[in-house]
Amino acid sequence: MIVGEQKPISEIKEIIAPYKKILILGCGTCVKTCFAGGEDEVAVLASALRLACKKDGKEIEIEEFTVERQCEDEFIREGAPAISRNEGVLSLACGAGVQALARRFVKIPILPGVNTTFIGVLEKQGVFTEECSGCGDCMLAIFGGICPFTRCAKKLLNGPCGGSQNGKCEVNPETDCAWQLIIERLKILGQMDNLRAYVPPKNWQTGLSGGPRKLVREDHII
Amino acid sequence: MNMKASGKLQEILSKGEFAVTAECGPPRGANSEIVRKKGELLKGYVDAVNVTDNQTAIVRMSSIAACTHLLQMGLEPVMQMVTRDRNRIALQSDIMGAYSLGITNILCLSGDHQSFGSQPDALNVFDIDSMNLIRTVQTMREQGKDMSGFELKGPPAMFIGAAANPFADPFEYRVIRLAKKIDAGADFIQTQCIYNIDRFKEWIKMAREEGLTEKVHILGGVTPLKSAGMAKFMNNKVAGMDVPESLIKRIAGVPKEEAVKEGLKICQETIAQLREIKGVHGIHIMAIEWEEIVGEIVEEAGLLPRP
Amino acid sequence: MTENFKPKITLFHCINAFDEAAELSLTDMDNCEMQTVKMACSSMVKDVFLLKAFEAGADGVVVLVCPESQCRYVEGNIRAKKRVAWVQNLLDEIGLDRRRLALGNMAAGDKAAAAQIINDVLKNLAELGPNPAV
Numbered sequence: 274m275i276v277g278e279q280k281p282i283s284e285i286k287e288i289i290a291p292y293k294k295i296l297i298l299g300c301g302t303c304v305k306t307c308f309a310g311g312e313d314e315v316a317v318l319a320s321a322l323r324l325a326c327k328k329d330g331k332e333i334e335i336e337e338f339t340v341e342r343q344c345e346d347e348f349i350r351e352g353a354p355a356i357s358r359n360e361g362v363l364s365l366a367c368g369a370g371v372q373a374l375a376r377r378f379v380k381i382p383i384l385p386g387v388n389t390t391f392i393g394v395l396e397k398q399g400v401f402t403e404e405c406s407g408c409g410d411c412m413l414a415i416f417g418g419i420c421p422f423t424r425c426a427k428k429l430l431n432g433p434c435g436g437s438q439n440g441k442c443e444v445n446p447e448t449d450c451a452w453q454l455i456i457e458r459l460k461i462l463g464q465m466d467n468l469r470a471y472v473p474p475k476n477w478q479t480g481l482s483g484g485p486r487k488l489v490r491e492d493h494i495i
Numbered sequence: 496m497n498m499k500a501s502g503k504l505q506e507i508l509s510k511g512e513f514a515v516t517a518e519c520g521p522p523r524g525a526n527s528e529i530v531r532k533k534g535e536l537l538k539g540y541v542d543a544v545n546v547t548d549n550q551t552a553i554v555r556m557s558s559i560a561a562c563t564h565l566l567q568m569g570l571e572p573v574m575q576m577v578t579r580d581r582n583r584i585a586l587q588s589d590i591m592g593a594y595s596l597g598i599t600n601i602l603c604l605s606g607d608h609q610s611f612g613s614q615p616d617a618l619n620v621f622d623i624d625s626m627n628l629i630r631t632v633q634t635m636r637e638q639g640k641d642m643s644g645f646e647l648k649g650p651p652a653m654f655i656g657a658a659a660n661p662f663a664d665p666f667e668y669r670v671i672r673l674a675k676k677i678d679a680g681a682d683f684i685q686t687q688c689i690y691n692i693d694r695f696k697e698w699i700k701m702a703r704e705e706g707l708t709e710k711v712h713i714l715g716g717v718t719p720l721k722s723a724g725m726a727k728f729m730n731n732k733v734a735g736m737d738v739p740e741s742l743i744k745r746i747a748g749v750p751k752e753e754a755v756k757e758g759l760k761i762c763q764e765t766i767a768q769l770r771e772i773k774g775v776h777g778i779h780i781m782a783i784e785w786e787e788i789v790g791e792i793v794e795e796a797g798l799l800p801r802p
Numbered sequence: 803m804t805e806n807f808k809p810k811i812t813l814f815h816c817i818n819a820f821d822e823a824a825e826l827s828l829t830d831m832d833n834c835e836m837q838t839v840k841m842a843c844s845s846m847v848k849d850v851f852l853l854k855a856f857e858a859g860a861d862g863v864v865v866l867v868c869p870e871s872q873c874r875y876v877e878g879n880i881r882a883k884k885r886v887a888w889v890q891n892l893l894d895e896i897g898l899d900r901r902r903l904a905l906g907n908m909a910a911g912d913k914a915a916a917a918q919i920i921n922d923v924l925k926n927l928a929e930l931g932p933n934p935a936v
């Protein structure tokens with residue numbers, strides 16, 4: 274899923290400063306799971322902003338609404354009435370949701386309330402880790418299901434580097450060395466030979482280096 | 496086509512003689528005098544001088560430029576090149592540029608992560624890794640082509656070095672990685688600073704068993720310790736560094752003013768042991784910001800005169 | 803401190819720790835308005851409820867929970883503690899001051915402990931004054 278984190282209140286206050294009537298629009302998919310922008314977070318942020326504005330003597334009307342998914346027009350539609358009656362929309366969706374809204378409601382400022390951080394997994398309750406960078410050319414088959422582009426700080430394809438110690442990454446001792454994990458997993462799988470093979474330079478064209486990507490499924494288009 | 500470069504370092508190593516290299520860090524500024532001064536201190540004592548490439552991710556004079564200053568003084572540089580800051584286009588271009596200036600040795604590295612340096616807010620590149628860089632330089636030399644397969648007019652024929660850290664984890668993979676670097680095209684290896692000589696011996700034994708020491712020239716890295724504090728710092732704060740407790744105790748056990756002397760003594764003992772180890776073809780002295788000591792170390796070790 | 807300030811306190815409590823009928827000996831009982839919200843377990847206290855209490859006019863909010871490791875639902879009071887800490891940070895960010903909100907552990911029926919926890923918040927409120935967001 275997409276993982277994100279709510280922006281600090283101080284930054285949100287600045288972003289919404291020009292408006293007197295705003296809608297905080299949540300998204301019930303990824304950002305709900307990571308406690309950044311679901312219905313609950315919308316309620317907390319709305320309450321916190323009302324308190325903050327009142328304390329500062331600023332008048333503001335805050336409406337709350339959450340749609341199932343902000344990156345799909347079909348779901349955005351449900352928010353249309355609320356969106357149209359406000360001066361601005363503070364979206365608690367990921368960057369894709371914010372842009373999907375902006376595309377549909379061109380005359381209303383759509384403002385981000387969340388910093389979208391990564392594609393990750395729920396490691397355990399309340400802990401999310403980055404696992405995929407969406408490179409468009411998945412090589413997990415040879416790396417034992419652990420992605421070195423994403424999880425090695427140096428994106429090493431033929432790693433590990435000399436800074437791996439006690440299974441931890443030199444950049445952050447809290448982070449597991451991806452290469453240590455790869456080696457352990459390949460050992461279990463009996464695929465250590467994968468490590469002996471030279472991995473050629475990655476073709477980044479399938480990633481963001483090739484410009485914004487688009488996926489077209491002709492069979493689903495009428 | 497086997498257009499190997501022909502520098503002094505390559506000549507010495509291929510003759511089977513014991514090589515001595517040292518490290519020279521370019522200044523944080525554009526003053527070429529500083530490079531020349533460091534060069535002066537090393538001249539006559541070493542076969543080649545490694546010039547670091549923005550080491551520890553701190554912005555410095557470029558390795559190519561500093562190498563060129565040394566060349567002009569008659570020293571042979573080993574240009575270090577990291578994949579952290581440049582993509583494959585810039586890397587290949589700089590390799591050709593460097594060779595055109597007379598630089599014939601390269602050490603291919605991934606580079607320290609920028610979060611340790613002066614600009615942790617920088618974007619890192621890591622378009623390719625050190626292994627890919629080694630192969631790239633080799634392909635230029637052996638096939639005369641760049642990474643795209645384009646036939647180069649006057650391909651660079653660099654003598655190719657790579658790094659190895661026998662002390663990093665996972666230990667069992669260290670020799671596999673060395674083998675990969677050799678397969679990729681490494682002609683010589685310069686290792687991380689050696690303090691734990693037992694572990695180093697274990698590593699090189701494994702390398703010997705795989706026949707790797709026949710295929711590549713290994714230069715053992717040494718860095719003289721100046722104090723117990725430095726020893727502790729290296730052990731605890733520098734990732735992939737292994738300073739045994741006994742060494743820390745030994746240097747802590749002498750009076751403060753004797754610590755430097757003790758550190759140099761340890762360094763000499765290490766060099767003496769390295770010369771005895773089968774498969775070690777030289778030493779690489781990394782006296783960080785202490786280039787003036789290099790001459791003394793080499794002389795004391797009885798490695799003078801240099802050929 | 804503001805003259806004639808009669809602080810309003812919203813008290814969230816676990817029914818296993820505190821009985822709302824209990825008479826507390828507060829330092830300034832007459833000079834404080836108390837509203838209580840009872841919960842089957844303190845884990846029911848959510849961040850938004852705490853904030854809404856401030857929105858509704860509370861000058862301070864107190865959460866009374868069972869002693870750690872004595873929660874009937876194992877970790878309800880730990881959850882409450884973490885949420886209170888989260889909201890305390892929010893209060894600082896908003897500029898309301900974290901000291902308006904407190905959580906206290908108390909053994910079942912320990913009135914003196916409850917009074918102590920509330921008194922501490924009243925002391926803070928005497929310094930902080932009324933809720934500036936009302």
